[in-house]
Structure formats: structure tokens, C-alpha cells
Amino acid sequence: MGEGMRVGLKYCGGCNPEYDRVALVRHIEESLQGKIAFVSPESEGVGLILAVEGCRTACADLSAFEGMEIRVITNIEAGYRFIQEIRAQVE
Amino acid sequence: MTMMTAEQYEESLRRLNLVVYMFGKRIGNVVDDPIIRPSMNAVAKTYELAYRPEHEDIMTATSHITGNRINRFTHIHQSIEDLVKKSKMGRLLGRETGCCFQRCVGMDALNALSIVTFDIDAKHGTKYYKRFVKYLEYVQENDFTVDGAMTDPKGDRSLPPHKQPDPDQFMHVVEERKDGIIVRGAKAHQTGAVNSHEIIIMPTLAMRQEDKDYAISFALPSDAEGITYIMGRQSCDTRKLEGGTMDQGNLLFGGHEALVVFDNVFVPWDRVFMFKEYEFSRQLVEQFAAYHRQSYACKVGVGDVIIGAAQTAAEYNGVEKASHIRDKIVEMNHLNETLYCGCIACASEGHKEPSGTYCVNILLANVHKHNVTRFPFEISRIAQDIAGGLMVTLPSEKDLQSPETAKWLKKYFEAHHDIPTENRMHILRLIENLTLGTAATNYLTESMHGAGSPQAQRIMISRRINMQEKQRAAKKLCGIEE
Numbered sequence: 340m341g342e343g344m345r346v347g348l349k350y351c352g353g354c355n356p357e358y359d360r361v362a363l364v365r366h367i368e369e370s371l372q373g374k375i376a377f378v379s380p381e382s383e384g385v386g387l388i389l390a391v392e393g394c395r396t397a398c399a400d401l402s403a404f405e406g407m408e409i410r411v412i413t414n415i416e417a418g419y420r421f422i423q424e425i426r427a428q429v430e
Numbered sequence: 431m432t433m434m435t436a437e438q439y440e441e442s443l444r445r446l447n448l449v450v451y452m453f454g455k456r457i458g459n460v461v462d463d464p465i466i467r468p469s470m471n472a473v474a475k476t477y478e479l480a481y482r483p484e485h486e487d488i489m490t491a492t493s494h495i496t497g498n499r500i501n502r503f504t505h506i507h508q509s510i511e512d513l514v515k516k517s518k519m520g521r522l523l524g525r526e527t528g529c530c531f532q533r534c535v536g537m538d539a540l541n542a543l544s545i546v547t548f549d550i551d552a553k554h555g556t557k558y559y560k561r562f563v564k565y566l567e568y569v570q571e572n573d574f575t576v577d578g579a580m581t582d583p584k585g586d587r588s589l590p591p592h593k594q595p596d597p598d599q600f601m602h603v604v605e606e607r608k609d610g611i612i613v614r615g616a617k618a619h620q621t622g623a624v625n626s627h628e629i630i631i632m633p634t635l636a637m638r639q640e641d642k643d644y645a646i647s648f649a650l651p652s653d654a655e656g657i658t659y660i661m662g663r664q665s666c667d668t669r670k671l672e673g674g675t676m677d678q679g680n681l682l683f684g685g686h687e688a689l690v691v692f693d694n695v696f697v698p699w700d701r702v703f704m705f706k707e708y709e710f711s712r713q714l715v716e717q718f719a720a721y722h723r724q725s726y727a728c729k730v731g732v733g734d735v736i737i738g739a740a741q742t743a744a745e746y747n748g749v750e751k752a753s754h755i756r757d758k759i760v761e762m763n764h765l766n767e768t769l770y771c772g773c774i775a776c777a778s779e780g781h782k783e784p785s786g787t788y789c790v791n792i793l794l795a796n797v798h799k800h801n802v803t804r805f806p807f808e809i810s811r812i813a814q815d816i817a818g819g820l821m822v823t824l825p826s827e828k829d830l831q832s833p834e835t836a837k838w839l840k841k842y843f844e845a846h847h848d849i850p851t852e853n854r855m856h857i858l859r860l861i862e863n864l865t866l867g868t869a870a871t872n873y874l875t876e877s878m879h880g881a882g883s884p885q886a887q888r889i890m891i892s893r894r895i896n897m898q899e900k901q902r903a904a905k906k907l908c909g910i911e912e
Binding site: 350352355 | 483484485486487488489511514515518519521522525734770
């Protein structure tokens with residue numbers, strides 16, 4: 340089975356997150372197994388950056404990814420929408 | 431190397447040759463001493479979290495000197511975002527450790543010196559800035575923990591340094607040589623001193639010409655010859671010797687402070703960043719103090735822990751739905767988030783200095799710290815209110831383990847039936863630790879006096895407020911023409 344799209348994973352710093360970001364990422368990974376593979380955002384062949392922000396301040400530094408496709412998650416519901424979006428794209 | 435892991439940090443401390451005394455004895459193995467170890471664990475957390483992807487964004491930065499990824503504690507702030515992330519890093523670490531993680535003072539000293547050395551050179555044509563940047567690169571590349579040492583013992587507070595009966599009450603130069611200087615004095619209340627690789631000395635007062643021998647700033651390895659550390663006691667410190675898993679409260683982390691004595695210590699010139707340019711001592715003190723007052727963002731994180739503990743205690747007691755309990759929790763959060771407002775505000779309103787370093791808004795940093803001298807005490811009071819008197823009458827965990835008494839403790843200290851009595855005891859011990867145990871050293875008394883006592887902030891607020899503008903606004907609105 341191929342690994343699917345390489346998605347660069349970028350977290351905010353997690354100073355006071357409103358949800359468990361790591362658990363959400365784990366859930367996204369399990370739900371989209373075979374469709375995406377989370378890699379370091381600096382990796383080669385990254386098709387998309389997923390910014391996992393702990394709150395709506397969304398202060399993660401994304402300046403290094405200018406020009407790339409970026410999706411921003413600031414809560415659990417946005418994570419679920421991302422899962423649906425990727426599934427729809429792949430199907 | 432650039433960024434050490436927590437394990438590498440621990441090993442690096444083992445290579446130091448520190449002279450440390452505690453309870454009247456020389457400590458042979460500082461790293462593993464049970465009283466000191468929790469403080470090492472707290473500093474180690476600053477290294478560990480830098481490698482975690484979910485915290486890397488605030489724990490690391492890009493060095494403006496080398497372009498390498500570095501731990502934010504060795505970074506010179508290059509933007510407003512850097513200042514804000516420093517505040518957020520403080521909250522994160524305060525919450526993860528529940529104590530003082532000790533590394534901020536060095537970061538604040540480095541940032542203050544990056545500004546002041548530049549300004550001294552601009553006025554006097556000296557070479558301090560270049561010397562400092564070389565030292566900074568050394569710190570960054572080795573990912574050192576630096577103790578930023580400002581507070582002199584001070585002796586008779588009514589007398590300036592040069593009039594003290596004992597001239598060593600303030601750190602000063604005793605001899606100038608071709609290759610460096612000899613200094614003598616001490617620095618008190620030094621947080622994390624024996625967990626540090628380097629120590630930076632700064633003057634503690636704005637010095638005048640008569641005190642120019644005291645207007646010195648320099649850096650040394652923490653185990654330089656002639657330096658002696660005498661550990662400070664903390665409330666309930668010897669609980670760490672009892673070998674238990676409950677009565678310490680915070681099982682993993684803690685802070686420490688020490689008196690650091692410099693007995694005729696040699697400092698090579700390439701480690702000297704200010705030498706008798708007394709007119710810059712005030713700027714160094716004020717800018718270091720502003721950065722360090724911002725650093726009390728850490729207490730917001732510790733506040734998160736104490737609020738979580740209070741809520742848990744309320745749930746274990748079965749009173750979490752009572753309206754007065756809910757209101758008390760709201761009050762704790764209000765106070766805690768107000769502190770957060772302050773550390774974010776002073777960062778967001780920062781500015782760029784001629785050296786390129788970004789500095790916090792000094793007025794707002796002092797306002798923030800002045801709140802920190804008060805709000806943790808009220809938060810603690812409410813936590814003790816919710817915890818109840820059992821917090822200070824609870825028998826030892828040894829009684830919980832003893833076959834003769836365990837059954838009575840489990841029976842009579844059970845509150846909510848579904849909650850093991852041991853859990854209730856654990857959470858009460860944590861609240862005790864934070865409000866009157868070892869962690870209260872930092873959460874309360876250090877909140878009061880660290881980075882300058884309350885009056886110091888009131889002086890700065892008074893100096894920095896633009897009263898003329900306020901009066902102009904008032905007079906205009908009520909029709910006074912002058």
C-alpha cells in the first residue's frame with residue numbers, strides 16, 4: 340500500500356491548547372491511513388502543510404512555507420473536516 | 431552541536447566541577463543529590479520540549495548569528511513574535527513543571543547585554559558588542575544554561591556601594607591585570623545556579639561615578655576557580671529525603687536558589703562586557719529587569735496547575751457544583767489570565783533597539799510583574815480555601831503505608847466514594863507544595879521579590895507613565911485652557 344500524499348505537520352507551540360493536538364493528529368493519521376503520511380514540514384515531496392494550532396490565535400510560524408498549500412486546524416471540528424476533505428479528494 | 435537533548439544536558443552537568451555546600455557539607459554529586467535533582471529535572475524539561483514537534487514552535491528559534499536552530503533560551507529576540515513566544519514558552523514550562531524552571535534569567539541577561547554592549551560601544555568606541563556576540567555564539571552553539579546574576583547582598587541599604595563598611599557587599603573589581611580582572615563579592619538568591627554551565631554577572635544598581643568599580647558585567651564558566659555555591663533552604667525541602675511518592679507534592683520538579691560567592695575570581699578580558707562605564711549601569715539594570723519581569727509569564731503556567739489542582743480537590747470532595755466553589759474557580763482563572771494579559775501585552779508592545787534586539791515595553795512589563803507580586807497570593811488563598819484544612823493536617827504517607835494506620839486513613843479520608851483516598855491525598859499534597867511547600871518559594875515569595883521587589887516596579891511605573899498627556903486629556907475635556 341502506498342503512503343499517499345506527504346503532509347508536512349507543523350504544530351503551534353502549545354502554550355495553552357484548547358484541545359489535545361497530538362491526539363487529534365493521531366486520529367487524523369488513523370482515519371486517513373494509506374491516503375496521507377505525516378512528515379516533517381521540511382521534508383522533500385511535501386504536497387500540503389497541515390498547521391495544527393491549539394487555538395484561534397494560530398501563532399505557529401508558517402513563514403517558511405510561503406507559496407505552499409497550507410491547511411490550518413484550530414479545533415477538533417476542523418480536524419474532522421480535514422479528514423472529510425482528504426477522503427473526498429482521494430475518492 | 432547546537433541543541434542538547436535532556437540526557438545530554440544532564441551529562442554535561444556531571445562534567446562540571448562545582449564547589450557546592452548544603453546543610454554544612456560539601457556536595458560531591460550535585461546532579462543526583464535528592465534535594466537538588468528535581469530542579470535539574472525542571473531545567474532538563476527546557477531541553478526535552480525543544481525536541482518535541484508539538485512544542486518546537488515556541489521552544490526554538492533561528493539564531494540571527496548562525497542561522498542554526500537553537501533553543502529559545504539562548505536566543506536574542508529579533509521581533510515582536512519572538513517576545514510573544516517567550517511569554518508563551520514561560521506559560522508552557524510553568525504548566526509542565528509546576529515550578530521555577532530557572533533558565534529564563536540567563537536568557538534575559540543575554541538579551542539585555544546585547545543591547546547595552548552595543549550602546550556602550552556607540553558612545554565610547556569600545557569593543558564590548560563584538561566580544562559579547564562571540565560569547566553569545568559560544569552559548570548558542572553549546573546550548574548552555576546561563577545563570578543571570580544581578581542581586582548583590584547589598585549590606586546596609588542606606589549606603590551606596592563605595593560607602594559600605596564591607597566593600598564586598600557589592601561585586602567589584604579588586605585588581606586589574608593585563609589579561610583580565612580579579613573580582614570579589616557575591617550574588618544572592620541565584621535561581622538554578624548549580625544547574626548552569628555559565629554565570630553572567632551584572633550590577634544590581636544604577637551606579638554613580640564614585641561606584642564605578644562596581645559597574646561591571648562579565649561571564650564565567652559556572653565552575654571557574656574561586657566560585658562557591660551555598661544552597662538555600664526551602665520550606666519542606668527535606669521531604670525530598672524521605673523516599674516517598676506522595677508527601678513531596680510535586681514528585682518530579684522543583685527549583686533552587688543559592689548564594690554564589692566570588693572569592694578573588696579571575697575574569698579574562700574577553701569575558702568582560704562592562705568595565706566601569708557606570709552611566710550604562712542603570713540601562714542594564716532596567717532592561718534586564720524589564721525582560722525578567724516579563725518572564726513571570728511562568729507563574730501563569732504554575733497558576734494553571736494550582737487551578738487544576740483546586741478543581742480536582744473540589745471534585746474529589748464532591749463540592750464542584752456548589753456555586754461558591756464555581757465562583758472561586760472563576761476568580762482564580764480571572765486573576766491568572768489577567769497575569770497572562772500582562773506578559774502578552776508587554777511583549778506585543780515591544781520595540782526594536784539600535785542593536786537590533788527587540789525589547790519589551792518597560793512600563794507594561796513592570797505593571798505585569800507588579801500584578802505577579804499580588805495575584806499568586808490570592809490564587810493560593812483560594813486554593814487553600816477549596817482544599818480545606820486537611821491539606822495541613824494530613825498524616826504522612828508512611829501512615830498510609832503502615833498496617834496499623836492505613837485502614838483508618840483510607841476510611842476516614844475518603845470523600846467521593848469513587849475516588850481512591852490516595853488520590854485525594856496526592857492532590858492535597860500538590861496544593862500544599864505550591865502554596866506553602868518548596869514550590870511556594872517560587873510561586874509566592876519569588877513572585878513577590880524576584881526581578882525586583884514591589885517597590886521597584888512602582889518606581890518604574892511612576893517614571894514611565896506619561897502624566898502630562900493624561901493631564902492634557904483631562905483638562906481639554908473639562909475646558910481648562912492654559
